[in-house]
Amino acid sequence: MSSTTKIDQNAEYDAIVVGAGVAGLYQLYRLRELGLKVRSLDAAGAVGGTWYWNRYPGARVDSQSYIYQYWFSDELLEEWDWSERFPAQPETERYLNYVADKFDLRKDIQFNTTVKSAHWDAGRSRWLITTDQGDTFAARYFVSCAGMLSAPVALPFPGRETFKGQVAHTARWPQEGIDLAGKRVGVIGTGATGIQVIQTIASQVAELKVFQRTPQYAVPMRNDTYDDAARDAWRAKYPELREQVHHSFVGFDFDFETENYLDLSPEERKAALERIWADGSLRFWVGGFQEILTDEEVNADVSEFVRDKIRARVKDPAIAEKLVPYSYGFGTARVPLETGYYDAYNRDNVELVDVSETPIEGFTENGLLVGGKEYPLDVVILATGFDAGTGALSRMDIHGRDDRSLTELWRKDIRSTLGLQVHGFPNLFTVAGPLAPSTAFCNMATCLQQQVDWVTDCIAYLRKEGLKSIEPGAEKEEWWVQHHDETANATLMMTTNSWYTGANIEGKPRRLLSYIGGVDEYRKFCDEAKTSHYEGYAMS
Numbered sequence: 182m183s184s185t186t187k188i189d190q191n192a193e194y195d196a197i198v199v200g201a202g203v204a205g206l207y208q209l210y211r212l213r214e215l216g217l218k219v220r221s222l223d224a225a226g227a228v229g230g231t232w233y234w235n236r237y238p239g240a241r242v243d244s245q246s247y248i249y250q251y252w253f254s255d256e257l258l259e260e261w262d263w264s265e266r267f268p269a270q271p272e273t274e275r276y277l278n279y280v281a282d283k284f285d286l287r288k289d290i291q292f293n294t295t296v297k298s299a300h301w302d303a304g305r306s307r308w309l310i311t312t313d314q315g316d317t318f319a320a321r322y323f324v325s326c327a328g329m330l331s332a333p334v335a336l337p338f339p340g341r342e343t344f345k346g347q348v349a350h351t352a353r354w355p356q357e358g359i360d361l362a363g364k365r366v367g368v369i370g371t372g373a374t375g376i377q378v379i380q381t382i383a384s385q386v387a388e389l390k391v392f393q394r395t396p397q398y399a400v401p402m403r404n405d406t407y408d409d410a411a412r413d414a415w416r417a418k419y420p421e422l423r424e425q426v427h428h429s430f431v432g433f434d435f436d437f438e439t440e441n442y443l444d445l446s447p448e449e450r451k452a453a454l455e456r457i458w459a460d461g462s463l464r465f466w467v468g469g470f471q472e473i474l475t476d477e478e479v480n481a482d483v484s485e486f487v488r489d490k491i492r493a494r495v496k497d498p499a500i501a502e503k504l505v506p507y508s509y510g511f512g513t514a515r516v517p518l519e520t521g522y523y524d525a526y527n528r529d530n531v532e533l534v535d536v537s538e539t540p541i542e543g544f545t546e547n548g549l550l551v552g553g554k555e556y557p558l559d560v561v562i563l564a565t566g567f568d569a570g571t572g573a574l575s576r577m578d579i580h581g582r583d584d585r586s587l588t589e590l591w592r593k594d595i596r597s598t599l600g601l602q603v604h605g606f607p608n609l610f611t612v613a614g615p616l617a618p619s620t621a622f623c624n625m626a627t628c629l630q631q632q633v634d635w636v637t638d639c640i641a642y643l644r645k646e647g648l649k650s651i652e653p654g655a656e657k658e659e660w661w662v663q664h665h666d667e668t669a670n671a672t673l674m675m676t677t678n679s680w681y682t683g684a685n686i687e688g689k690p691r692r693l694l695s696y697i698g699g700v701d702e703y704r705k706f707c708d709e710a711k712t713s714h715y716e717g718y719a720m721s
């Protein structure tokens with residue numbers, strides 16, 4: 182595609198937004214509010230993003246409902262009733278559908294449409310965008326709200342075609358569901374997703390084989406149900422919460438303990454950990470003692486506290502030992518929340534298959550093969566995760582100025598400016614892009630809204646000033662990458678192999694994909710870019 186490509190007038194937009202999930206819906210709303218002609222594209226058949234695709238049994242938000250929501254409409258806050266502290270996928274999907282209806286967003290969304298390519302046309306100062314439906318759009322702004330954890334990893338095992346049973350990735354769960362009752366089911370993967378699946382289906386299936394490579398430090402979820410009185414109490418706090426989330430370290434309604442762990446006596450430490458543990462939320466990780474993330478001694482102590490909690494739940498000590506992580510410290514990978522996960526291993530129909538030393542070889546006609554032993558299965562569930570941060574964008578074939586490819590750039594070095602833009606890619610905005618704060622170093626709803634607001638303000642500025650394009654300068658980008666790395670290297674996160682460091686994808690450059698300097702700090706950097714009228718950015 183080039184400057185000579187003919188674009189139908191109907192296919193000319195001010196902005197193309199990719200994704201109709203939490204970020205995409207809000208971005209569409211905000212840009213429309215600015216008076217832009219916007220079209221949103223989504224590969225899914227309906228709105229919801231993460232909450233459309235991840236409809237596997239047990240899928241649930243692990244941010245509290247009263248903060249995992251939109252703040253832009255008082256009417257919406259008044260109208261929507263959350264039923265639980267941590268709502269299940271259907272409720273969150275219903276909420277996003279309600280938002281889409283209430284603000285009449287659907288009319289501007291084209292579903293079942295995957296972006297194939299987006300090329301910057303310097304002559305026209307526009308993005309030329311093609312889709313798998315044969316569309317070619319031109320747009321001044323190309324805004325990706327395609328998700329931080331939305332590109333499922335490719336199936337890593339051979340022989341799938343020979344397997345007579347059913348295989349499903351949790352993030353591509355069939356709309357019609359899978360009847361697991363009375364079946365022999367295998368789950369590969371014990372991350373946050375695998376844990377939700379396992380604890381939910383253990384009592385429903387005939388046999389459950391869990392293929393575990395790395396155990397987790399899961400924290401029990403305290404999931405309160407809400408009645409009208411509880412909802413009213415939360416509603417009364419909304420004005421305060423709306424502010425608080427943007428000023429906390431991780432975008433939640435809590436912050437780290439004010440005391441230093443090492444200043445406390447052993448009894449005080451134990452009591453404090455028990456107190457925070459009882460909150461039954463991610464607070465134990467990103468709202469407990471900050472030194473967990475930076476100090477090896479504190480981390481070792483807290484890791485042992487959690488190991489003891491796991492041991493106490495599992496009846497067979499040999500199985501308990503397999504479920505206890507030793508190869509990395511607590512909180513240096515994503516901490517999952519659980520409800521009955523460890524108890525599942527006390528059931529007779531559940532078997533833990535340790536594949537840490539003897540990897541899964543592949544599928545057979547009847548099941549999975551590990552170390553020459555066949556495990557007969559009817560259904561194999563892949564809870565094997567995502568190509569985080571870069572995956573959704575890299576799969577789009579994005580070419581910026583001078584035909585540079587984003588996929589190629591990120592194959593060598595994952596760089597961005599504030600996670601929102603990339604040098605060499607004018608008018609490309611990447612909400613929840615790599616090097617921005619994101620799950621769970623930010624409650625996603627908080628950060629997505631803050632980032633969408635930033636993108637909207639930036640576009641409003643360009644229009645007001647009569648400017649056609651903006652991109653971060655090379656120096657600006659280098660500053661952000663360096664600051665990001667310094668912040669990441671000051672923590673223990675880089676010591677662990679996980680999707681956070683890109684280690685789950687072979688050949689992916691190692692860099693912390695989430696900014697870990699704090700939501701409040703990040704917001705200040707974003708505000709600074711705006712108030713300085715985008716100093717360090719090239720505009721024309």
Ligand code: NA7
Pocket residue numbers: 330337369370371372373374375392393394395515536541564565566567620621680685
């Ligand atoms: P994760 O956290 O990346 O977990 C993927 C799991 O799959 C993890 O246990 C992996 O083990 C396992 N895995 C991946 N490949 C294999 C192979 N080849 N053999 C055995 N096991 C394998 O993805 P989730 O979907 O659970 O969560 C992603 C995020 O979504 C989550 O953090 C939330 O923020 C929402 P490994 O640890 O690599 O040894």
